[in-house]
Amino acid sequence: MTASTVPALRPLTLGQHRVWPPVVLAPMAGITNIGFRRLCREQGGGIYVCEMITTRALVERNPKTLRMIAFGDDENPRSLQLYGTDPEITAAAVRIVVERNLADHIDLNFGCPVPKVTRRGGGAALPWRRRLFARLVRAAVAAAAPSGVPVTVKMRKGIDDDHLTYVEAGLAAQEAGVAAVALHGRTASQRYSGTADWDAIATLKQALDVPVLGNGDIWEADDALRMVAHTGVDGVVIGRGCLGRPWLFADLEAAFNGRPERRLPILGEVAVTMRRHAELLVDQFTAGARSPARGERDGCTDFRKHVAWYLKGFPVGGELRRSLAMIESLAQLDDLLGKLDPAEPFPVTALGQPRGRTNSPGKVSLPEGWLASRDDDTVPEGAEMDDSGG
Numbered sequence: 239m240t241a242s243t244v245p246a247l248r249p250l251t252l253g254q255h256r257v258w259p260p261v262v263l264a265p266m267a268g269i270t271n272i273g274f275r276r277l278c279r280e281q282g283g284g285i286y287v288c289e290m291i292t293t294r295a296l297v298e299r300n301p302k303t304l305r306m307i308a309f310g311d312d313e314n315p316r317s318l319q320l321y322g323t324d325p326e327i328t329a330a331a332v333r334i335v336v337e338r339n340l341a342d343h344i345d346l347n348f349g350c351p352v353p354k355v356t357r358r359g360g361g362a363a364l365p366w367r368r369r370l371f372a373r374l375v376r377a378a379v380a381a382a383a384p385s386g387v388p389v390t391v392k393m394r395k396g397i398d399d400d401h402l403t404y405v406e407a408g409l410a411a412q413e414a415g416v417a418a419v420a421l422h423g424r425t426a427s428q429r430y431s432g433t434a435d436w437d438a439i440a441t442l443k444q445a446l447d448v449p450v451l452g453n454g455d456i457w458e459a460d461d462a463l464r465m466v467a468h469t470g471v472d473g474v475v476i477g478r479g480c481l482g483r484p485w486l487f488a489d490l491e492a493a494f495n496g497r498p499e500r501r502l503p504i505l506g507e508v509a510v511t512m513r514r515h516a517e518l519l520v521d522q523f524t525a526g527a528r529s530p531a532r533g534e535r536d537g538c539t540d541f542r543k544h545v546a547w548y549l550k551g552f553p554v555g556g557e558l559r560r561s562l563a564m565i566e567s568l569a570q571l572d573d574l575l576g577k578l579d580p581a582e583p584f585p586v587t588a589l590g591q592p593r594g595r596t597n598s599p600g601k602v603s604l605p606e607g608w609l610a611s612r613d614d615d616t617v618p619e620g621a622e623m624d625d626s627g628g
């Protein structure tokens with residue numbers, strides 16, 4: 239695939255923002271914090287969405303949630319994802335965001351397949367209740383309108399293959415005034431199993447006039463070009479593919495600019511990136527910590543989950559891996575990274591392979607009677623979560 243065979247190599251338009259390359263870092267709870275986003279932004283252009291923020295927690299001024307809404311001075315546009323199920327609370331949260339100038343773009347989460355969320359009618363369960371969905375999106379768009387902050391939605395294909403919602407929900411979101419619609423080409427019941435359905439993404443692109451963003455199974459930069467060619471989407475959303483591989487954003491920038499280079503870092507270069515990532519997390523956690531020592535420990539603890547992703551496919555012994563996944567300080571990290579063989583070539587067998595969550599499909603937990611009442615627009619009880627971050 240070369241850039242010349244790709245139909246739509248244009249900047250992505252989100253309201254007043256022009257984004258080039260048309261690449262979006264997917265919101266990932268527990269991952270896409272300010273430190274991780276900076277690490278990715280240092281690699282290439284695009285839009286980098288923060289971790290999910292719960293509307294109710296924001297409206298209640300929950301301190302942890304307020305701390306999570308943190309952006310770098312040079313982050314532009316500042317992109318925030320909200321999770322909500324109640325149109326009024328969502329509108330109130332959006333008003334806080336725009337009145338306090340907390341972000342330049344708001345994405346609404348309708349894709350979360352986690353049982354504790356769908357069981358209450360939130361996340362990926364919500365678009366099934368079409369009137370509630372439309373009301374919620376309209377409320378968010380209206381609250382953001384005076385500021386000009388664009389609102390987008392991110393959703394899955396539906397609850398399962400017998401209960402697909404994406405075309406209808408996409409049209410309703412467009413009608414409500416969203417700036418773009420992102421589709422993860424899986425149903426909630428698939429969770430992260432199987433492969434993403436790019437044909438569904440193409441179908442949605444055909445159906446809508448607003449920009450459509452394609453999401454699911456982009457593991458390499460050339461997969462992004464393939465998705466654009468296959469579906470005609472206006473932009474791509476990258477989730478698990480960049481875990482332990484922030485340089486994927488450099489490859490994406492090269493790919494969208496028609497350049498052939500792709501990064502295959504040797505282990506020494508991966509170690510430098512790991513150190514940078516840990517350092518950024520330490521900076522982030524130190525900013526809100528009682529003491530620098532506490533910030534360093536919390537930053538290092540947050541870094542641990544990334545170790546296995548960075549080392550995937552490299553011949554590194556189990557003991558060293560385990561020790562790296564237990565670090566408490568940057569000095570300890572440096573010591574352990576020093577034990578890696580810097581000349582070890584990148585394991586090309588790991589290219590194009592799924593990483594991160596790949597769990598099996600399952601029946602979606604839903605509130606009693608949910609499927610039988612599509613036009614009921616009652617706000618589901620207890621579906622508003624009061625903690626952010628998924």
Ligand SMILES: Cc1cc2nc3c(=O)[nH]c(=O)nc-3n(C[C@H](O)[C@H](O)[C@H](O)COP(=O)(O)O)c2cc1C
Nearest residue numbers: 264265266267290347422454455456476477478628
């Ligand atoms: C660890 C993790 C956390 C996630 N958290 C969120 C979230 O908070 N909001 C959201 O809309 N999607 C979330 N997702 C889904 C991703 O944004 C994305 O839609 C999904 O991973 C599919 O894209 P991919 O195949 O590129 O990974 C999460 C995914 C992962 C792996």
